[in-house]
Amino acid sequence: MSALSSKYADVFASIAAGALQRELERQLPFEAIAALKRAGFTGVRVPEELGGDGATLPELFALLVELAAVDPHVPQALRGHIAFVEDRLNAAPSPERDDWLRRFAAGELVGNAVTEIGNVALGDTATRLTETADGYAISGSKYYTTGSIFAEWIDATAVTPDGTEVAALVSTATDAVTVTDDWTGFGQRLTGSGTAVFDGAPVRIEHVHPFGERFAYQTSLYQLVLVAVQAGIARAAARDAADQVANRARTFSHGNAAQTRDDPQILEIVGRIEADAFAAEATVLHAASALQTAYDARGGDAATRDAAKRAAELASAQAQLTVAPLALDAATRLFDALGASATSTSLALDRHWRNARTVASHNPAAFKARIIGDAIVNGAEPPYEWAIGVPRSASA
Secondary structure, eight states, X not given: OOHHHHXXXXXXXXXXXXXXXXXXXXXXXXXXXXXXXXHTGGGTTSOGGGTSOOOOHHHHHHHHHHHHHHOTHHHHHTHHHHHHHHHHHHSOOOHHHHHHHHHHHTTOOEEEEOOOOSSOBTTOOOOEEEEETTEEEEEEEESOOTTGGGOSEEEEEEEOTTSOEEEEEEESSSTTEEEEOOOOOSSOTTSOOSEEEEEEEEEOGGGEEEGGGSOTTHHHHHHHHHHHHHHHHHXXXXXXXXXXXXXXXXXXXXXXXXXXXXXXXXXXXXXXXXXXXXXXXXXXXXXXXXXXXXXXXXXXXXXXXHHHHHHHHHHHXXXXXXXXXXXXXXXXXXXXXXXXXXXXXXXXXXXXXHHHHHHHTSSOHHHHHHHHHHHHHHOOOOOSOOOOOBOHHHHO
């Protein structure tokens, strides 16, 4: 066990203790996230001299897989925060940058608000900033605002009066911001991925930055957090398979042993689930090393930065294509090792498949496969940003 893993072992264990009950009762993990804040997890990547752990990206992603194995909702809820911290780490040194990093180390959390739903044209942003005497006011509505219901700040995309797309950091300590837990997906139901409404909420001038200036490998990092969640789900399926088989009293008359735990066919299934989890985690950590290279290249020449950015994007895409089926396979094989009693709603073992399937649906795997193939065969540049919406001809 690494030093970082040891540091957070107790808080991870406390989160694990309530995970099943939260799932059964649809209780958002407010206390779990509060415990992580108190433990300093919001500052894992923050340099030690600013109060954080100074973790590398592979170290961070190893922790995310561990955390996802005890409750996959929690690391996904931290996804926007992880990206915003990374953005500040990549920013030019300044007192403001260091102040934010100290805030994160002290437990402040940033949520996410990018996607708009409804009849929004592809590539458009309906959320607007208007000028005020003190800076700006933001108005609009966002969906999939993962983690924002737990956060002190929301990192929201918007458009300025002159039409520039920006990222605006909005304080949630105002009645002009409302975050609702109305996510209706069948999995990952506790991530706080509902609606955020901004009704003229104040935004300081220094909290607005052109979106195009965000850190270079942001897309690959956003995606790899989801892949780490899937790897954690595979690990949870392996854990539950082993535990259920080891403690199963009933067996079948046409099985291969007097006890299920000694049946070689059942043991083979458990072994395959464990191998799926092993491969999933190893893939995440390998991709995280590519992201670390991109971070380390931030001060290098343009060619070095571009090459590292490209490698990180392709590594993240390949990890997505590899880990998603591993997690889904592990969550399905779990039931092959057990009897019908494993489908009891009190065990909620179906949550592993539902959660894995939901996370895997965030970005179409078919598109990622095509992008990788085009890059390998034709040397094509992968897209680093994309949008979703109604085609302009249909929205007109």
